[in-house]
Amino acid sequence: MNMKSKQNNPLVTVYIPCRNYGRFLDHALQSLRTQLYENWELFIVDEGSEDNTQVIARYFKDRVTQNVEIILNPAPVGLQKVANHILGLAGGRYIMRLDADDWLDESALLLMTAKLESDPKLGLVYGNYYYTNEQGEVLGFERRQKLGIEDNSNHLPPHGACTMVRTNVLKAANGYSEEITAQDGWELWFKLLQRTKAASLEAPVFFYRQHGNSLSRDTERLLEARAKILSKIRSRSSGSYSPTCLAVIPAKESYPAFEGVPFRQIDGASLLQIAAQTAQQATTVTEVAITSESDRVLQFANLLVSDGKLKPLITAQRPQGLSGNNIRPQEILLHATEAYFTKHGHHPDIVLFLSLHAPFRMAKHIEKAIDVLLLQGCDSVVSVHEEREPIFAHGSEGLKLLNPGRFEGLSYEREKLYHFNGSIIATWTEAIMHCSLFKERIGYIEMGWQESIQIKSETDIYNCLN
Structure with a gap:
């Protein structure tokens, strides 16, 4: 040439x-x-x-x-x-x-x-x-x-x-x-x-x-x-049909050594109010449900609505069989979708599990989880943060380093490890009705460390306030 x-x-x-x-x-x-x-x-x-x-x-x-x-x-x-x-x-x-x-x-x-x-x-x-x-x-x-x-x-x-x-x-x-x-x-x-x-x-x-x-x-x-x-x-x-989306906030009243969790306040608002408000701000969420075994928690949720701090939402009392410490999220979500069905006469297309304990989660994170679910053809989507520290697993001869690049300050694609931060699970209602919550195609959204903080103890409350 x-x-x-x-x-x-x-x-x-x-x-x-x-x-x-x-x-x-x-x-x-x-x-x-x-x-x-x-x-x-x-x-x-x-x-x-x-x-x-x-x-x-x-x-x-x-x-x-x-x-x-x-x-x-x-x-x-x-x-x-x-x-x-x-x-x-x-x-x-x-x-x-x-x-x-x-x-x-x-x-x-x-x-x-x-x-x-x-x-x-x-x-x-x-x-x-x-x-x-x-x-x-x-x-x-x-x-x-x-x-x-x-x-x-x-x-x-x-x-x-x-x-x-x-x-x-x-x-x-x-x-x-x-x-x-x-x-x-x-x-x-x-x-x-x-x-x-x-x-x-x-x-x-x-x-x-x-x-x-x-x-x-x-x-x-x-x-x-x-x-x-x-x-x-x-x-x-997006076409002419927008999927219906139910955001479910499970709210257990107390844990050992941590009483009255939903009522605990961060910056003048209770954890329950923060979680529900954030969900209602997400443009992709069509309904919010608060589920609890506690009458007191559900009454508090209804009071937040009557005081104008929250928009109308579903409150659903969980039976004793769904109030223990080892209940799977799938069972809680299924219970909430039935409460949705009672109100609307049909099940939601998409259902979200939103942790009560994540006060720094934002509406954009919820929207992003739904976007990934819709755009990438996932069965479910979870919120994660990338593990930045070296991680070991037990091998045949002792511990094996899973991400050696971390000792060099590098983040190799094949070594990346993601930690579920407990904040968001998004899935299709049909999936939780007929199969496991986590099927083969699991998508994810990354959240920063600050956004991933979970309030699960008195120490966590103290750290957030100070």
């Missing part, structure tokens, strides 16, 4: 957003320069940098033969707006973001373009990658679960960077949602999942630098963005 055709008809558009990452940018640029596949164009987007980003970008532009454009934004506009702007400028059949602090393996563009060219039905392709430290030394290899073979859950999207996408497919999906404040692969994945095929490569295609300013370390921001993404997709894909 001659140089003119390479410059005027690039097959791949690469863009690099950079905000004060001049110290890393040259490494990223040089990895493009040494690609085995050469038919690419590049956009370097300076997001209001105050370092030497512009100097490095111009130096690179002056020394390569490919099309290289430098875009200067006086102030940062964010990844989503950058991505949409480049989408409008892209001349390539395929488009890919490379972060300024990462760099490509020399075969990256060759492997990904070859895969996309081999199948017109493929809309995106991604590969494995290496973790490195700030100095660029390799720390480990992230071997993703093979798409369609080891992973059929649709809950493990590719990394937001270094995923190559068919440009016209992304344009047909209206690009990126600019109100999303973080881009970690989720929006791209869920936007395109119903529109096109995806493929993963066994080969590593880039080097993922870990350092103190990495966006991926901002867990709370990413979880917030993912919730917005799921909500938007659910809104776009």
Whole structure:
């Protein structure tokens, strides 16, 4: 292929957003320069940098033969707006973001373009990658679960960077949602999942630098963005029928050494009021039920309604057989759905188990659980937080470390462990009527550590108030 055709008809558009990452940018640029596949164009987007980003970008532009454009934004506009702007400028059949602090393996563009060219039905392709430290030394290899073979859950999207996408497919999906404040692969994945095929490569295609300013370390921001993404997709894909959803709050009055649990207050509101109020604020919940073996608890719930602190709800007294310490959530949910049937003449489509003990759970978490249940075809969804500490299991010769990457500060996909935080279980009423609460396809939503706090003792109350 001659140089003119390479410059005027690039097959791949690469863009690099950079905000004060001049110290890393040259490494990223040089990895493009040494690609085995050469038919690419590049956009370097300076997001209001105050370092030497512009100097490095111009130096690179002056020394390569490919099309290289430098875009200067006086102030940062964010990844989503950058991505949409480049989408409008892209001349390539395929488009890919490379972060300024990462760099490509020399075969990256060759492997990904070859895969996309081999199948017109493929809309995106991604590969494995290496973790490195700030100095660029390799720390480990992230071997993703093979798409369609080891992973059929649709809950493990590719990394937001270094995923190559068919440009016209992304344009047909209206690009990126600019109100999303973080881009970690989720929006791209869920936007395109119903529109096109995806493929993963066994080969590593880039080097993922870990350092103190990495966006991926901002867990709370990413979880917030993912919730917005799921909500938007659910809104776009919803038809004329909206599933009915019953949120069930089991409220045991007392536990050993912890009396009057539903009446305990956090910031001036009882645990019972907080749980029911949050459920009623969730747009996907159509009815709330409080179930208890205690008359006092149910009277308190009705008083909250009559005082205007809660909207009308179902109160259902559980029989003695459902009031012990070892009652399964499935039995409580079944009892509540019958109370719903008595009121409405039909069962709800979806039923939620919401812990009374989770005062920092928010309506967005409940909505996200329903979104995952609907969008990913799950049998049930649970709320979890990722286990950040090393975990051991007993093996044939003693303890075996399940997530050794944690001792290196890394979170390998194949080592990730999730702890059920006890806050939310979402499932289909039909599932709990005819089979186990937890069937084969279990989805999950991640909640932060603060949001996952459970109030189950006097000490927990003291810690929350102090």
